[in-house]
Amino acid sequence: MLKAGVDMNAQRKTLKSNVSISGIGLHSGIYTTVELRPAPARSGITFVRADLNGLRIPALQASTTALDYATTVGKDDVSVGTVEHLLSAIMACGVTDVDVHIDGPEVPIVDGSALPFMHLIDAAGVRDLGAEVPLLRLREPIEVVDDGKSIRMTPSNRLVLKYKIDFNHPSIGKQSYQFDYHHDNFLRKIAPARTFGFVRDVEKLRAAGLARGGTVENCIVLDDNAVINGPLRFRDEFVRHKILDLLGDLALIGRPIAGEITAHRAGHALHSRFVAKVIEAAARAEEDFGEAAPSEPLFA
Numbered sequence: 258m259l260k261a262g263v264d265m266n267a268q269r270k271t272l273k274s275n276v277s278i279s280g281i282g283l284h285s286g287i288y289t290t291v292e293l294r295p296a297p298a299r300s301g302i303t304f305v306r307a308d309l310n311g312l313r314i315p316a317l318q319a320s321t322t323a324l325d326y327a328t329t330v331g332k333d334d335v336s337v338g339t340v341e342h343l344l345s346a347i348m349a350c351g352v353t354d355v356d357v358h359i360d361g362p363e364v365p366i367v368d369g370s371a372l373p374f375m376h377l378i379d380a381a382g383v384r385d386l387g388a389e390v391p392l393l394r395l396r397e398p399i400e401v402v403d404d405g406k407s408i409r410m411t412p413s414n415r416l417v418l419k420y421k422i423d424f425n426h427p428s429i430g431k432q433s434y435q436f437d438y439h440h441d442n443f444l445r446k447i448a449p450a451r452t453f454g455f456v457r458d459v460e461k462l463r464a465a466g467l468a469r470g471g472t473v474e475n476c477i478v479l480d481d482n483a484v485i486n487g488p489l490r491f492r493d494e495f496v497r498h499k500i501l502d503l504l505g506d507l508a509l510i511g512r513p514i515a516g517e518i519t520a521h522r523a524g525h526a527l528h529s530r531f532v533a534k535v536i537e538a539a540a541r542a543e544e545d546f547g548e549a550a551p552s553e554p555l556f557a
């Protein structure tokens with residue numbers, strides 16, 4: 258069994274200053290401004306609907322309301338969509354506490370990647386809040402499986418994300434990638450990877466009220482044979498983007514996590530089931546430990 262030690266805690270971090278970015282939402286087509294603001298220790302990552310009396314929506318699994326093509330969090334009838342690329346950058350920068358003010362229903366897609374958000378957070382600067390948060394670690398492997406798709410996590414001291422995809426398309430095919438969690442790794446290898454979509458799905462998506470803001474400027478677009486708006490940023494940009502999405506969805510656990518996570522052909526819906534299972538397993542482990550104080554590393 259792993260012993261308690263400094264490496265099992267992470268510093269709680271927030272931003273040094275306010276920073277903002279504006280743009281169109283991929284699915285809604287609505288133009289919004291997002292302003293990231295420093296927040297106190299233990300407040301977590303919170304979306305604040307600036308246009309609706311500052312209604313606060315915690316970026317937690319319990320807040321997820323939709324998982325079709327993007328991750329949406331909400332409260333009552335109010336939501337914030339396509340949160341995963343911003344959350345991914347927040348995770349990569351180790352930020353645990355931040356208020357995300359937004360004046361509409363969807364985070365701007367910007368260029369389809371997490372790079373603009375990384376630049377934004379790096380420009381604001383990150384500071385320690387003088388408080389620690391224990392890393393969530395499970396002692397047993399857990400797995401979610403659905404129709405040939407799976408996500409499995411095995412215990413580890415570090416966060417490692419491995420992803421494999423297999424698309425029946427000449428420009429994608431089989432791709433796999435391993436990401437060792439680290440700010441600079443993310444900045445160089447994962448953050449620039451853009452979201453992607455298929456021309457053949459556009460009509461169906463638009464009929465469902467989705468992809469209204471999607472253009473060749475903010476996502477990789479593929480017809481049946483090829484990428485129509487190349488060049489790609491990486492030959493394997495697709496699988497790298499899947500890792501970007503997964504890291505963003507892991508933010509909804511609500512605390513930093515360590516483990517070796519292997520995803521195969523997954524997407525937001527399975528990411529969400531996985532996150533729910535992690536939270537469940539962590540709660541069970543906490544029960545097993547009885548009276549253990551919340552500041553103790555409960556899951557090692």
Ligand SMILES: [Zn+2]
Nearest residue numbers: 341452498502
């Ligand atoms: Zn994405």
